[in-house]
Amino acid sequence: MAKNNKRKRSTKRTILQILGGILIAFAALMVLGIGMFIYYAWKAPSFNEASLRDQLPTKIYDKNNELATVLYMGQRREEAKFADIPDQMRNAVLATEDNRFYEHGALDFKRLTGAVLKNITGGFGSQGASTLTQQVVKRSFLTDKKSIERKAQEAYLSYRLEQEYDKNEIFEMYLNKIYYSDGIYGVKTAAHYYFNKDLKDLSLAETAYLAGLPQIPNAYNLYDHPEAAERRKDTVLYLMNRHNRITKEEMEQAQAQDLSVNLVPRTAAERQNVDQNDPAFASYINIIKQEIKNNKEFKGQSLSDILTSGLRIYTNMDRNIQQNLQNNVDNLAVYKNKDQQAAATILDTKTGGLIAISGGRNYQDVVDRNLAIDPHAVGSIIKPILSYGPVIENLKYPTNTMIQDEKELDINGNTFKNYDTESHGMVTMREALRKSYNIPALKLFETAKKEIAPDASYHFAKKLNLHYETSDLGPAEALGGGASEFSTVQMAAAFSAFGNNGTYNQAHAIRKVMTRDDETIQFSHTTRKVMEDYTAYMITDILKDVFTIDGTATGMAPNGVNVAGKTGTATYADEFYQKYQLPSDAAKDVWISGYSPNYTMTVWMGFTKPAQYGVNSFVGHVEQALPQTLFKTVMTEISPIDGQDFVKPDSVIETGNELQVNGGSVSNKPITSSEVKTEAAGAQTPAASVRTESPAVAPTAEPTTERATTAAPMTERATTAAPTTERATTAAPTAERATTAAPTAERATTAAPTAERATTAAPTAERPTTAAPTTEHPTTAAPTTERPTTAAPTTERPTTAAPTTERPTTAAPAKAS
DSSP states (O other), X not given: OHHHHHHHHHHHHHHHHHHHHHHHHHHHHHHHHHHHHHHHHHXXXXXXXXXHSOOBOEEEEOTTSOEEEEEOTTOEEOOOOGGGSOHHHHHHHHHHHOTTTTTSOSSOHHHHHHHHHHHHHHOTTSSOOOOHHHHHHHHHHOOSOOOHHHHHHHHHHHHHHHXXXXXXXXXXXXXXXXXXSTTEESHHHHXXXXXXXXXXXXXXXXXXXXXXXXXXXXTXXXXXXXHHHXXXXXXXXXXXXXXXSSOHHXXXXXXXXXXGGSOOOOOXXXXXXXXXXXXXXXXXXXXXXXXXXXXXXXXTOOHHHHHTBOOEEEEOOOHHHHHHHHHHHHXXXXXXXXXXXXXXXXXXXXXXXXXXXXXXTTOOTTTSOOTTSSOEEOGGGGHIIIXXXXXXXXXOOOTXXXXXXXXXXEETTEEEEOTTSOOOOEEEHHHHHHTTOHHHHHHHHHHHHHHTXXXXXXXXXHHTTOOOSOSOOOHHHHTTOTTOEEOHHHHHHHHHHHTTTTEEEOOBOEEEEEOTTOOEEEOOOOEEEOSOHHHXXXXXXXXXXXXXXXXXXXXXXXXXXXXXXXXEEEOOOHHHHHHTTOOTTEESEEEEEEEOSSEEEEEEEEESSOOGGGTTSEEHHHHHTHHHHHHHHHHHHHSOOSOOOOXXXXXXXXETTEEEETTOOOOBSOBOOSOOOOSSTTSOOOOOOOBBOSOSSOOOOSOOXXXXXXXXXXXSOOOOOSOEEXXXXXXXXXXXXXXXXXXEEEOOOSSSOOOBOOXXXXXXXXXXXXXXXXXXXXXXXXXXXXXXXXSOOOBOOOSSOOOOOOOOSSOXXXXXX
């Protein structure tokens, strides 16, 4: 008996020991589990609102506040608000993903228990029990990796999420985060992408398909796997009926509907292009990016983060003009070959608002350099700014001021000539600028240095936001060579001041930016009075003559529009004519900058690389007038025929066909000095005198050609110490070198005129990711004069896209022809 009792006590003790051990093990496991949970939670990503916010596209609006284009930045998503999600879509998603979403907390323990049993029999990760809250957390903070650590962090962050947001907000987050294949995110985007419908307009079958698609997006893609897509749709409809969210009859009717009936047809290429932005807006988008990065409100943020934060950008763009400009740059018959490039800028003359811009033929943002903001040698379009503007502004010269033109002019030991090596006798200031003679321009430039100040021209340009590294400008700069390198945007802004009564407006694309939280970020730009209204009007009145019968852009005014403008040409340095065996009348770049009371347009053309025998040069008048054809075509198409003209201010009075400043005193002596001697490029010149009278010499009938050359540009522009020499040859011209060290020479021929071309410098636009080309680029020297134009050229346009412009690695001595 005693033995039995002892045996029973021993058995009981053993059982208690076993149970105790189990309890201890269970407690230990609990402690270990809690410890691991705490450890994994501690390692979890920080809970923050920024991570919950989805990448949203940037919408760009035009000047009329109408949507122009959308920047998706590789992830196409449109945000849907909870109030805009119809009950039918809510029911489909809940029945498919989380039917008890509004009943449980962050975790659904009922589903979790079933999933655990499935995982025991099928292996970890074989069955999921994620709630919508958990899915939002996973897409916001975590990865898709299946592990105990990730599930613990998911649970912790899900509780945090439900503490901060209500169920409707979480449901909205879910529908905006999920992926629908083909780079599409969010249910609203998917509805438009697949069926071109708003959410409220989807059929029950289409709703069911979209609700089920995110489970395996690529496998259920209706374009690639229509049968699998139909089966997935039917499954969702079954679940909706099973959970009493639709009737059996509704289920069967929807299951019978063919999804392909309303599917938007798309090619494989269209599906691969997530952004699908109109390429016509690429150049303008590039400028928007520059202005965004320069605004202090976005300081320290990456451009990618900024442009995926749901901004609404309101611009000065006229989207019709932007499309028109890029279409003409791409397709107008103004190209010799695939190596020829063009860039153009159109501003609102009165406000400086950027109406349209083209960075090049078939321009692609990021891939190509934006040639519209690249600096180029400007050639003779600088003459109104450095030579004529200062003397009218400060000395009040009338337009019939007489200037003695000469065969040659010596400055600092360097000889300058007109393109034809001839003297045109006494010419008025009006005629000299209309025909772009060099000698009169240089005499006025030197007169400004003597009579006003040595840096008078420098300061006149500076007020127009044309900055030189030194105020010691020489004849090379006065003729558009040397350091006179600016972009089409800069030159358009400068010329618009002449058409705006002397008020300068910095070119600007953005008016304001609205954030996704409706905060307004204002964008400002520079506006200032830079010259007297009489200077602006008198320059404008002369430049209107450029389009007349003996101007340098004859017949190139847009039909029915009052315009003023200046053409320009840049040629090569001597060694390039010899190295590439170029014709004497070959030019490397051509310009026109013109303006009406409504629009200011500047066009530049050039080549991406040099070539033998003038293949990649503008040879003869027809080729050198190509920018004028683009200018006339676009300005004619975009300008209203409203009869607007530039209004003469009270400060200007008419004397016959000429103009003078009201109350201005005028000398009786013409500018006649036959030689201007200086000790340095920027030194003062001998006194020159002025006489006001009607032209004593009739305008010469001989046409003129303007050509400007500059030294090869570098990213960091060096101060040009060597003066420029302008020279011309007659029959078969040869390169005539200047006798001083490394001078720039300007030469001209009696053959067809040249057009002006500028080399490119380091762009301010977003750089391409590929390596910069290393092809040698021709250098340029100081310009000569321009020949009046006649007929519009019609050069066949190549179909291939032009490569980006190349820069030389070293500067070369320059010469103008």
